[in-house]
Amino acid sequence: MGRGTFLDKDAVRDLSGDYYFLITNVAxxxxxxxxxxxxxxxxxxxxxxxxxxxxxxxxxxxxxxxxFRWEPCYGASFPVLMRSRVRDHMRPEDAFDRLLRNERKSHLSGVLFSLLEGLPSLKLGVTGSILLGIEHSDSDLDLVVYGRKGAEDFMAQFTGREPDPQWIVETSENYNLPLDAVKSIYDRRVRGVHRGVRYSFLFVREEVEKYCEQVCESRGEVRTSGELEGDVEALFYPSRALMGGYTVISYEGIFSTVMYGRRRVKVRGVLMSCDGERRVVIGAREVRGYVLPV
Structure with missing residues (x-):
C-alpha cells in the first residue's frame, strides 16, 4: 500500500476510464x-x-x-474531479520503484536509469504516460523529485544533458512569447534530451497543503519589475517567490526555474488581494502573464 494522500503529479483513473493528473498539493x-x-x-x-x-x-x-469549479478563496476556477468518481490512484514513486525492481517492463527503463547516473540520493517518481503504463516509442520521460532537500540537492548537483531546442520553439508558439524570451527561461537541468529521449524533472512537496487558508480578490492586471528572490518554493507547483512588496505565484510551470534564485525580472499577471497580502498571479484566464529576466 502506498501513501493515502493525493499529491501534485499523481494520476487517477475515473469510473469512465479517463486519466487525470493532479495539480497542486491542495486537498x-x-x-x-x-x-x-x-x-x-x-x-x-x-x-x-x-x-x-x-x-x-x-x-x-x-x-x-x-x-471546472469556481473557488472563491482563490478568486479563480479550477479543473476538478469528484473523489467519488476515482477508481484508481497512481503514485509516481510506486511506479519508479516497480521499474527499479524490474517488476514493470518499459523500453524507457535503460534511458531513465542512465539519465540518473551521478545524481545524489533522491526520492524519485515517474509521471506522465509511463506512470499510467501507456507510453509509446516516442514518449518523453517525466520524473518527479520529492521534498525540499531533494529539490535543492538536484538543482545544485545536476548540470543537465543535451539541450532541447524543440521545447524552446514549441513553448514560444504555445505561449506566444518571443524565442529569445523562451531561451532566457530555459534550463536544461529540468528539460533536455538524453540518448534521443526528451526528459523533464518536476518537483513536488511531500506535505498536503490546507485548502482555503486565505480569501483572494482580483484587482485587475498588473505589470511591474524588480528584484525577485525565490527559494525552493519556486520549484514546486504553483511556483512562489518574493518581489518587493509582492508574492509572485505562477501557475505556468515554464517560469519555475527563472523564479528560483535572485535576479531582476519583469512580471505581468493579475494582482490579487489575499487577506492583506498582495499577490501577482501568473496563469489566470484573463491575463496569461509572464516572469522574464531583464
Whole structure:
C-alpha cells in the first residue's frame, strides 16, 4: 500500500476510464484539483488512448472538456474531479520503484536509469504516460523529485544533458512569447534530451497543503519589475517567490526555474488581494502573464 494522500503529479483513473493528473498539493473537501489528460478511443498513440489536452498551459486547460469549479478563496476556477468518481490512484514513486525492481517492463527503463547516473540520493517518481503504463516509442520521460532537500540537492548537483531546442520553439508558439524570451527561461537541468529521449524533472512537496487558508480578490492586471528572490518554493507547483512588496505565484510551470534564485525580472499577471497580502498571479484566464529576466 502506498501513501493515502493525493499529491501534485499523481494520476487517477475515473469510473469512465479517463486519466487525470493532479495539480497542486491542495486537498479540497470531496474533490481533487485535477485535469483530464487521456481518454480511450482505441485510436490513440498511447495504447489506444488519446490526449484530451494536446498542449500544456493554463490558456489551453481553460477550454478542456471537463468540470471546472469556481473557488472563491482563490478568486479563480479550477479543473476538478469528484473523489467519488476515482477508481484508481497512481503514485509516481510506486511506479519508479516497480521499474527499479524490474517488476514493470518499459523500453524507457535503460534511458531513465542512465539519465540518473551521478545524481545524489533522491526520492524519485515517474509521471506522465509511463506512470499510467501507456507510453509509446516516442514518449518523453517525466520524473518527479520529492521534498525540499531533494529539490535543492538536484538543482545544485545536476548540470543537465543535451539541450532541447524543440521545447524552446514549441513553448514560444504555445505561449506566444518571443524565442529569445523562451531561451532566457530555459534550463536544461529540468528539460533536455538524453540518448534521443526528451526528459523533464518536476518537483513536488511531500506535505498536503490546507485548502482555503486565505480569501483572494482580483484587482485587475498588473505589470511591474524588480528584484525577485525565490527559494525552493519556486520549484514546486504553483511556483512562489518574493518581489518587493509582492508574492509572485505562477501557475505556468515554464517560469519555475527563472523564479528560483535572485535576479531582476519583469512580471505581468493579475494582482490579487489575499487577506492583506498582495499577490501577482501568473496563469489566470484573463491575463496569461509572464516572469522574464531583464
Amino acid at each position: 479540497p473537501p470531496g474533490y481533487l484539483f485535477a485535469y483530464r489528460k487521456y481518454t480511450y478511443t482505441g485510436r490513440g498513440l498511447w495504447r489506444g488512448y488519446e490526449r484530451v489536452l494536446p498542449k500544456y498551459g493554463v490558456h489551453n486547460l481553460a477550454s478542456s472538456p471537463q468540470e
